[in-house]
Structure formats: C-alpha cells, structure tokens
Amino acid sequence: MPRNSDRSIWTDAEMLECVTVVPEMDNTASFTFRAPSGALFDYNPGQFLTLEIPAPGGTVHRTYTISSAPSRPRSITITAKAQADSIGTRWMLDNLKPGSRIRAMGPAGLFTNAESTAKKYLFISAGSGITPMMSMTTCMWDEGKDLDIVFVNCAKRPSEVIFRQRLEHMASRTPGLKLKWVVEEPDPYRPWTGYQGMFNQLMLGLMAPDYLEREVYCCGPEPFMQAVREALAGLGFDMENYFQESFHAPVAKEEDLPALDDIIPDDDTAAEITFAMSGVTAKVAQTDTVLVAARANGLNIPSGCTFGVCGTCKVKKTEGEVHMVHNGGISEDDIAAGYILACCSNPIGKVSVEV
Incomplete structure (x- = not known):
C-alpha cells in the first residue's frame, strides 16, 4: 500500500509551518511550508495561496503563486519578490524563518494547464511571473510527460532570472524543454549572447517558429502581457489558445477574470x-x-x-x-x-x- 494512502489533505483550517527559506536573488526568496499534521497538499499547478501576514502596521493579506508542483505533495512553496514599496513580502523576508507558522487560504486560481490536452506549450513570463510556469513545468516533468515546452522568461539582467539554474538542469536532461531568456541589459563584466531588449514579434518567431501550434500561458505585469497579446494577435494567433494571469492580481473565480479589450484590427471595419x-x-x-x-x-x-x-x-x-x-x-x-x-x-x- 502506498505510504501516503492514510494521509489527509491539507485545508486552510490548519496553519502552515515554514521549513526552509531559500534566497533566489536580492529581495527574493522561496519559502517552503509543511502541514504540522503531516497532511498532503492537493492543488493544480499554477494556482496560488493567500497568506495572512502579521505586518507591523496590521495584518495584511498577500497572494502568491505556488512555485512548487502538486506532484511533490509533502510540502508547498511560494516564491516572493519584495518591491520597493513592499509590506507583506518585506516582512516575510525579514521575519519568516524555519519553525515559524503562518495562516494561509487556498489553494485557488484558474490559471493552470491541469485540464489541458495540448501537446505543445509556449510559456511566456516576466520577472516573478515565472512562478506558475515553474510549477506547471515541474509537474509535467515529474509525471514523465513527453515535454514540448518553449519556456520564455524576461528579466532585467541574466542574474535576475529566477530558477535559471534549476530549469537549465532540467533542460539538460530533455530536448523537449527549450529555454529562452530575454534581458534588458547584461550583468557587469559578464558577456551576454542571448536575446536582449524588449520581447517582440521577431523574438517570438525565432524562439518558437511553430507558435501557431502551441497553447500559450503568460504571466507578468499588465503592460508586458498586453505586448505579448499584441504580438500574438498581430501574427494571426488564435487567442482562444491564450491564457494569462497578472502576478499582481490573480483571480479565483471565472467571473472575476478581467475582460481583454485589446484593439485587434478588423478586415471588415x-x-x-x-x-x-x-x-x-x-x-x-x-x-x-x-x-x-x-x-x-x-x-x-x-x-x-x-x-x-x-x-x-x-x-x-x-x-x-x-x-x-x-x-x-x-x-x-x-x-x-x-x-x-x-x-x-x-x-x-x-x-x-x-x-
């Protein structure tokens, strides 16, 4: 009988216990939690948790996409980056340690490829928008699926690509995971021979010439996602196969999904x-x-x-x-x-x- 057969599934009635804090880069860390009861975590890759954070000015609730995969159910990880005006994430980076307990709600969210039947994927993200893509990719990897993923992440510098080493290790073990990094500028004293500038149609065509055959998942700031949508729509992509989530405002219910009112030139207008x-x-x-x-x-x-x-x-x-x-x-x-x-x-x- 499987070892986990008698374990319950975690619910947000139970607090989470922090077990590890792994720095990813400046002001960014991955926080891994377990259920003190030993319960397992059941969620879809790409979903999020909402943490109740006891910040100095009063309790705040902050939403973080889960960066771990449900194929590894004994723990759950979120990866958080503190911006200049951050309150909740700043508190976590300064105070959350192994042994600390924190209340969480969820998992929730609609941004997932769990029910997808696609054979080919194009994951496009910017900054910490990489977290749901990491979860989806790891889950497919663990399940032994025949990967066909073009994985694009845009960052300020090469050193600011979160999970870069982990993903490059995975990609070195399968030809089906193709990594494409886009940076605004190189790191000082370190030459960069990859893509540089802002993500655009030309890059898309070079990275994934068969983009019309892929299901696209995108996560990042809204201006970035709008640029991605415009690039795809301008090249004739069927936007029914496009899915997105802003890392500032993930949604839990379908009725809360924002309407995409992008202008798409019409031949009949x-x-x-x-x-x-x-x-x-x-x-x-x-x-x-x-x-x-x-x-x-x-x-x-x-x-x-x-x-x-x-x-x-x-x-x-x-x-x-x-x-x-x-x-x-x-x-x-x-x-x-x-x-x-x-x-x-x-x-x-x-x-x-x-x-």
Missing part, C-alpha cells in the same frame, strides 16, 4: 487615412497599414524592414489613433511626440499623417 501634405485621403480597412495605404495611393514613404525594426518609415501622426505593434524601431519619446512607424501602424477610425 473601415478606416480613413489623410496624407495631409499630399492632399490625399484614402478609404482603407483597419488591417491595412499606413505604409500599404500610402503605396496604394502613389505616395512614397521611405521604408526598410517593414517589421518595425529599422525605423526608416517613421512619420508624424497629427490626428486620430493607430494600432502600432513595433519591434523596437521607435522610442517611447517619439511615440509620446506623435510619431508612428508606417509599416506596422493600422488606422483606427480617421487618421491624419504628415506625408
């Missing part, structure tokens, strides 16, 4: 572009770019890559709104000043540009 300097007004579809519309009307906008990289087709927008998904060819300052890249800007309604 009309738009209008006025090329002010040329005196030309063109009726177009939302799916036509400003560059395509200009060429169709005999106007020349210098262009190079047509993928939003080189910046050659930068023009000034003087009126209206466009949906622009670029790949680094324009700065935030230029965007704030009203400039767009004609090659990757779709008109929404009436638009006027200085051409």
Whole structure:
C-alpha cells in the first residue's frame, strides 16, 4: 500500500509551518511550508495561496503563486519578490524563518494547464511571473510527460532570472524543454549572447517558429502581457489558445477574470487615412497599414524592414489613433511626440499623417 494512502489533505483550517527559506536573488526568496499534521497538499499547478501576514502596521493579506508542483505533495512553496514599496513580502523576508507558522487560504486560481490536452506549450513570463510556469513545468516533468515546452522568461539582467539554474538542469536532461531568456541589459563584466531588449514579434518567431501550434500561458505585469497579446494577435494567433494571469492580481473565480479589450484590427471595419501634405485621403480597412495605404495611393514613404525594426518609415501622426505593434524601431519619446512607424501602424477610425 502506498505510504501516503492514510494521509489527509491539507485545508486552510490548519496553519502552515515554514521549513526552509531559500534566497533566489536580492529581495527574493522561496519559502517552503509543511502541514504540522503531516497532511498532503492537493492543488493544480499554477494556482496560488493567500497568506495572512502579521505586518507591523496590521495584518495584511498577500497572494502568491505556488512555485512548487502538486506532484511533490509533502510540502508547498511560494516564491516572493519584495518591491520597493513592499509590506507583506518585506516582512516575510525579514521575519519568516524555519519553525515559524503562518495562516494561509487556498489553494485557488484558474490559471493552470491541469485540464489541458495540448501537446505543445509556449510559456511566456516576466520577472516573478515565472512562478506558475515553474510549477506547471515541474509537474509535467515529474509525471514523465513527453515535454514540448518553449519556456520564455524576461528579466532585467541574466542574474535576475529566477530558477535559471534549476530549469537549465532540467533542460539538460530533455530536448523537449527549450529555454529562452530575454534581458534588458547584461550583468557587469559578464558577456551576454542571448536575446536582449524588449520581447517582440521577431523574438517570438525565432524562439518558437511553430507558435501557431502551441497553447500559450503568460504571466507578468499588465503592460508586458498586453505586448505579448499584441504580438500574438498581430501574427494571426488564435487567442482562444491564450491564457494569462497578472502576478499582481490573480483571480479565483471565472467571473472575476478581467475582460481583454485589446484593439485587434478588423478586415471588415473601415478606416480613413489623410496624407495631409499630399492632399490625399484614402478609404482603407483597419488591417491595412499606413505604409500599404500610402503605396496604394502613389505616395512614397521611405521604408526598410517593414517589421518595425529599422525605423526608416517613421512619420508624424497629427490626428486620430493607430494600432502600432513595433519591434523596437521607435522610442517611447517619439511615440509620446506623435510619431508612428508606417509599416506596422493600422488606422483606427480617421487618421491624419504628415506625408
């Protein structure tokens, strides 16, 4: 008979006991808990716990995604990163030690691939949004599944990729786990030969050429997830196969899921572009770019890559709104000043540009 057959399943009526605190990097640690009764933990990979934290100013409740896997049910781990204004996580880093007990509620959450029948996955995360991806990947690894995962994590520097060594060890044992790190800048005095910059469509195509065949799970700050959604939608991805969770606001019930109101250019929706300097007004579809519309009307906008990289087709927008998904060819300052890249800007309604 299995050794665990007579063990009960933990419920949040019982406090958790901290057994280990493992520093992951500055201001980040993994806290592992057990049930004092010996109960086992039953949850879906990707779910979260809500901890009741006795902070100095009064009790606060903070939600953390579980970074361990339910395939290892004797303990449960959350990985927390303290931001500059952190209260709860700061208290945990400073005070939570082996032997400490803390009240927790859950597990809960809808962000999981537990019921998925997909054969191929694309996990995309930023910063501590890596935690649910770690749980899902570890669970599939432990269950001996034939992995086909492209695992993307974006971080400030290579040294700030949480779980990097653990994941690289797993990847060294199977060809089915493909790791792709994207960093904003290298660590001092350490060369970096991987992806650098902000995640974009070009990176996506290089990392996972078969992305259209994959089920996508994304976790990170909302601006990051919006950029991922726009990159996928712009490349024709079926967004029915896209799932996300913000590490700031995981949800427990389906009715609490935020509505994704991203603008997706529609081939059947009309738009209008006025090329002010040329005196030309063109009726177009939302799916036509400003560059395509200009060429169709005999106007020349210098262009190079047509993928939003080189910046050659930068023009000034003087009126209206466009949906622009670029790949680094324009700065935030230029965007704030009203400039767009004609090659990757779709008109929404009436638009006027200085051409």
